[in-house]
């Protein structure tokens with residue numbers, strides 16, 4: 001570096017600017033800056049102006065509505081403020097491209113799920129002990145549909161009339177919910193509390209990653225009985241697609257947990273195999289696409305695909321069974337059915353708490369064999385692994401990043417700890433391994449205390465593609481993608497609308513769409529994007 005003391009102030013300023021620009025040119029959106037349309041450039045300025053205003057007015061200590069308030073603060077305590085901001089309102093209209101990291105079991109608002117379940121007379125509920133004002137705080141309900149011949153005549157979960165562990169019809173349990181527990185509304189609040197994470201848990205009672213994961217895992221134990229019932233599941237997927245489209249998402253790659261092997265049929269028997277889930281998924285795509293067409297929004301929804309997942313808690317032999325089922329599904333169902341992009345078991349992943357469950361190395365022979373089997377069969381099911389969703393530094397869970405990359409992962413789910421790895425960052429950049437980042441999920445699961453400490457800027461500053469994702473919005477309350485985009489936008493001075501546009505573009509670019517479908521999706525997105533930018537630009541006129 002030149003000796004600064006021999007420079008004039010003007011020379012120094014010029015040098016400084018060039019120095020900063022040289023580094024900024026590594027950023028992911030850099031190439032776009034040279035080709036921005038007028039509308040894009042103006043929209044970016046407008047958004048920055050509104051962000052600065054709201055930082056002064058809303059996200060400031062002067063706002064007495066909240067304590068310790070700042071942009072990018074804890075999501076669960078700021079959500080009610082976020083939804084009232086102009087910036088959020090703008091982002092809800094932004095075309096988001098693809099949603100690439102979404103666990104299907106947590107994609108529909110819990111109130112909607114509760115409503116769907118209460119319409120089903122087969123749905124039953126039980127608790128390990130009779131409910132009381134004190135036990136309700138820690139009591140987890142279990143749901144299951146029962147065949148008609150096994151419908152229970154019990155009507156309450158509380159008091160001396162309840163035999164612990166007995167099933168009660170859900171509708172009756174709700175109607176008879178005791179006054180002292182809040183009546184039917186108390187029932188709803190209790191169930192929803194068991195399906196979601198609240199601020200007191202995330203930021204008080206369960207403040208560490210391990211503790212909050214206990215609560216998080218419980219939400220899935222409760223929701224599974226509500227969701228894995230054919231009549232609910234088919235409505236649930238449609239609802240997921242519809243609400244995603246409303247938030248500007250045009251294409252989805254959903255992770256489905258095939259761990260349970262079967263789900264319940266309409267009559268209440270647990271016999272529906274995975275291949276039928278796939279058919280229902282495909283049907284939901286068709287239905288929602290048709291709805292879009294009928295309402296003059298043809299093309300708003302391009303389709304969805306499945307990433308086959310199972311949980312990293314099974315034995316290696318069991319995981320091999322799942323890889324075989326994944327291959328069988330891939331062979332049975334083509335990517336395109338009746339001219340529509342519908343389904344393919346396009347990727348494989350292992351999910352669950354990385355820190356406490358098995359690392360990828362535990363399944364090494366099976367994971368290598370899976371690749372070999374694909375060669376034998378002449379099919380391709382890429383790995384799209386969760387890796388590095390941890391605070392560990394060199395722990396077995398953290399080392400999953402090495403294995404994910406060595407096994408050829410197409411993208412990395414989370415990659416929270418990737419920022420610690422100079423070599424891996426370089427490889428991700430060179431090979432175009434996109435990172436599915438889930439900032440709100442990471443904050444609620446206590447990997448970061450707030451958004452300004454999240455590593456997303458490190459990844460985009462290296463020029464690595466990022467797809468922004470919601471992970472489990474039913475549990476976290478970050479429905480759609482607008483909340484995650486919001487948190488990213490307000491936590492960085494550098495990131496503006498241009499970067500958000502790049503992230504949305506990359507979500508399609510690094511999807512598993514085939515080249516033709518991808519080109520179409522990108523061109524449709526580009527059109528919506530320019531239209532959106534024109535609208536935003538007028539807000540600052």
Ligand SMILES: O=c1[nH]cnc2c1ncn2[C@@H]1O[C@H](CO)[C@@H](O)[C@H]1O
Nearest residue numbers: 103105220257351352353386471472
């Ligand atoms: O962020 C995550 N990391 C790892 N696993 C997850 C995450 N979110 C959800 N699941 C896992 O997906 C299954 C739902 O079908 C659950 O088992 C849950 O643990």
